[in-house]
Amino acid sequence: MxxxxxxxxxxxxxxxxxxxxxxxxxxxxxxxxxxxxxxxxxxxxxxxxxxxxxxxxxxxxxxxxxxxxxxxxxxxxxxxxxxxxxxxxxxxxxxxxxxxxxxxxxxxxxxxxxxxxxxxxxxxxxxxxxxxxxxxxxxxPQLSALRAMTGQLGAIGGVTTEFFRSERFGGFREQMRHPLLVDMAIHAFDAARFLLGAEPVSVYCQTYNPSWSWYAGDANATAVFEMDGGTRYVFTGSWCSPGAVTSWNGAWRVSGERGTALWNGDDEPVLDAQGDIGRPDPSPYxxxxxxxxxxxxxxxxxxxxxxxxxENVMSLAMVEAAVRSAASGRTELxxxxxxxxxxxxxxxxxxxxxxxxxxxxxxxxxxxxxxxxxxxx
Ligand SMILES: NC(=O)c1ccc[n+]([C@@H]2O[C@H](COP(=O)([O-])OP(=O)(O)OC[C@H]3O[C@@H](n4cnc5c(N)ncnc54)[C@H](O)[C@@H]3O)[C@@H](O)[C@H]2O)c1
Structure with a gap:
């Protein structure tokens, strides 16, 4: 268009x-x-x-x-x-x-x-x-750098995001059924699509509310996506996890054929890979x-x-598919x-x-x- x-x-x-x-x-x-x-x-x-x-x-x-x-x-x-x-x-x-x-x-x-x-x-x-x-x-720009590194790792087997924070928002987020999946995980899901240049095929997701949670809905969620091409993307996190919190961007691992890229969400991503892999130019945006x-x-x-x-709609579709899987207990397409x-x-x-x-x-x-x-x- x-x-x-x-x-x-x-x-x-x-x-x-x-x-x-x-x-x-x-x-x-x-x-x-x-x-x-x-x-x-x-x-x-x-x-x-x-x-x-x-x-x-x-x-x-x-x-x-x-x-x-x-x-x-x-x-x-x-x-x-x-x-x-x-x-x-x-x-x-x-x-x-x-x-x-x-x-x-x-x-x-x-x-x-x-x-x-x-x-x-x-x-x-x-x-x-x-x-x-x-x-x-x-x-x-750090996510853009991670994307450029991902592009040099050959075939990608898996990508993981850990998102563990302890936030007391008050208001609507503490009343939502799926505060982590619906309000927050969309950022990570969208970033995973961007990193891999791949679209989601299916997801299996479980959500859970820890006994000490101050949220009405499930504050914890773990979702396993199959992306097209076969790469698995795993998101796991919590809104009520005191101690050693991750970045607001989450902590990322990209595991590929030629090595691994890590990003703690706050600093420049690091690469542990075989051979001579070039450093990406920083993104101007x-x-x-x-x-x-x-x-x-x-x-x-x-x-x-x-x-x-x-192009953006698929990120929201990942959220809805994860919520659907959490309700059905099955893998959802x-x-x-x-x-x-x-x-x-x-x-x-x-x-x-x-x-x-x-x-x-x-x-x-x-x-x-x-x-x-x-x-x-
Ligand atoms: N990208 C990010 O990191 C990030 C962070 C926070 C919020 N957001 C998004 O930003 C949006 C706003 O979030 P927020 O935290 O500022 O919410 P908010 O509740 O603080 O503010 C929303 C405002 O929109 C007004 N509003 C509602 N309907 C309106 C209408 N029809 N016309 C004009 N104004 C209207 C409300 O009166 C309110 O003042 C949401 O979509 C949220 O998901 C994104």
Whole structure:
């Protein structure tokens, strides 16, 4: 799929409205203000006082605020929208923006479930607007270095991530059924796809809540994925594991034919391999500022960015497949998750144009891996 390009220059940075001024919204606001590529022309939040307070805290009290992000974008002449609302609002806010002719850079997860994510991919096709998901770990230069090392290890047998932390969040995370899988593991799952350049085939997952857990749902999870090509990816972790906590990025091991790469999540990855393996060049993109740069550059060039909606959906599909396996006690196929999400997307779609696009998809997996409907520009 090609998408509409949007011209911006160093003299005329991309004008954006920020939707959602909570804790992550504030981080995005500071990032946009600090960037040379974009400028903030409005801040929207369901609670206007929250939007006003965020703009003031960022040193920009004069920035217009509103409760409807798309209406605010129209009023302020914005060229794009950054969606940092809660996951349930990702679908309605992003759909409205795309239909209004605004490209969108959205926080993870792409939507609250895979069926809504498929609806967003179809809305991007219908409108020809770019929708990119910012999966912030992808823009970690150390992960990019680990990926380059992985590419030099020959065939890869296994990849593991350990994520053990002891976090007292309060609020919704302590009430979720699967706080680790749904709120956190998506970062690691997405990073595993990025590292391996491979897609998930199936997963077996068990979740568990330790006796001392302060979470209502299962704070521990262990998932074994089979990736295409046969590599196994194992994620294991806990939100209530006091002592010797891992990095927020997790601790990684990549085991390949020619050696092993290790990353503790905070420092440069290290390689223990046979033969002469070159050191990768550092990635110029880092954190959410890196995601913003990639988004602006993609809009200038028309080149499909990493994190474009079609490409991102599989990371959420890994989460849903793991949750499904935890419930069924069986190995679950990611293809089955996609098919049932597609059936729900068709059943629930309210926009006639988006429904037509969905109905025209020959195969969900092919459309996702091909970046859009085959044969369409
Ligand atoms: N990449 C990361 O490391 C990372 C870290 C934290 C959060 N996140 C993601 O960022 C997003 C926001 O998380 P948060 O922690 O800032 O949540 P939050 O609850 O602190 O803030 C969300 C804000 O969105 C507002 N909102 C809800 N619906 C809206 C709508 N329709 N229009 C405008 N505003 C609306 C709410 O009023 C709230 O102020 C989530 O998707 C979350 O998963 C990512």
């Amino acid at each position: 090609t998408f509409r390009t949007v011209r911006s220059t160093a003299d005329e940075p991309l004008r954006v409205v920020l939707a959602g001024a909570g804790s992550m919204g504030r981080a995005w606001l500071a990032t946009v203000i600090a960037s040379a590529e974009a400028e903030v022309v409005g801040v929207a939040d369901l609670d206007p006082a929250v939007a006003r307070a965020a703009a003031a805290a960022a040193g920009r009290p004069e920035v217009p605020v509103g409760t409807d992000a798309v209406a605010l974008a129209r009023r302020t002449g914005a060229q794009a929208l950054i969606n940092v609302t809660v996951p349930e609002a990702h679908h309605p806010v992003t759909t409205a923006a795309l239909l209004a002719g605004l490209p969108v850079l959205g926080e993870k997860p792409v939507a609250e479930d895979v069926s809504r994510a498929l609806s967003l991919a179809a809305a991007a096709e219908l409108t020809g607007e770019l929708f990119m998901v910012s999966q912030s770990r992808r823009w970690n 880092s954190g959410i500022a890196g995601a913003l740069r990639v988004f602006v550059e993609a809009l200038r060039t028309g080149d499909r960015p990493s994190g474009e909606v079609h 990611v293809g089955d998750v996609l098919e049932s999400a597609y059936a729900r997307a068709l059943r629930d779609e309210e926009h006639a144009g988006v429904r037509r696009v969905l109905e025209g998809w020959p195969s969900v997996r092919d459309v996702l891996s091909g970046g859009g409907t085959p044969g369409l520009p």
